[in-house]
Amino acid sequence: MAKVSVLFCSLYVLVLTSYSMAMTEDQRNIIRQHFREMGMKCMNDNPIxxxxxxxxxxxxxxxxxxxxxxxxxxxxxxxxxxxNGMLQKETMLELAKKVFNDPEELKLIEDYLHSCSHINGEVVSDGDKGCERAMLAHKCMVANAAQFGFDV
Known part of the structure; x- marks a missing residue:
């Protein structure tokens, strides 16, 4: 059970699941389920x-x-x-479009994602592993969330 809560919490933060303006419970559940599945696979090689x-x-x-x-x-x-260990803002936005329909919400999400797009320009020592870049992205998303109305 601890593994499931780890996945839920870490991924919840990463991908806007606590969007505070208009996210429905169905939208939250779609995102949670998707990331639980991905996270369970990652726990095998990278337990936290x-x-x-x-x-x-x-x-x-x-x-x-x-x-x-x-x-x-x-x-x-x-x-x-x-x-190659590079963030894909476009992919993130496409995932958001599967959950959100409102153009204003999508614009806000796009702006939020853009606020961390500089991460791809950061120098990291682990190359295409992407571990350092993922941590930089996590830090950026948490730091920038409030200014875009996300309560992560």
């Missing part, structure tokens, strides 16, 4: 600790050694990060 769970629940950056690669794995499986 109870401390990481606590950090993610409290909107902090997890410090466990597997956290960056867990996040990278999830982003890659969902198509939000390519095999």
């Amino acid at each position: 600790t109870a401390e990481d769970i606590t950090a993610l629940k409290s909107r902090q950056v997890p410090t466990g050694p597997n956290s960056p690669c867990f996040l990278s794995c999830v982003l890659k499986l969902t198509g939000m990060m390519d095999s």
Whole structure:
């Protein structure tokens, strides 16, 4: 059960699932289910600790050694990060379009995603693994969420 809550919390933060303006319970459930499935696959190779769970629940950056690669794995499986370890803003937006229909909401999500697009220009030492970039993206998304009306 702890694994499921880890996945839920970390991925909830990563992909706008606590969008506070108009997300319905059905929309939340669609996103949760999608990321639970991806996250369960990533736990096998990149298990995260109870401390990481606590950090993610409290909107902090997890410090466990597997956290960056867990996040990278999830982003890659969902198509939000390519095999070269680069974030794919367009893919994220396409995923959002499967859940949100309102053009204003989609514009807000697009602007939010754009606010972290600079992450692809950051120098990282792990190349296409994407672990460092995934952690940078997580930090950016959490830091920028409030200015776009997301309560992550």
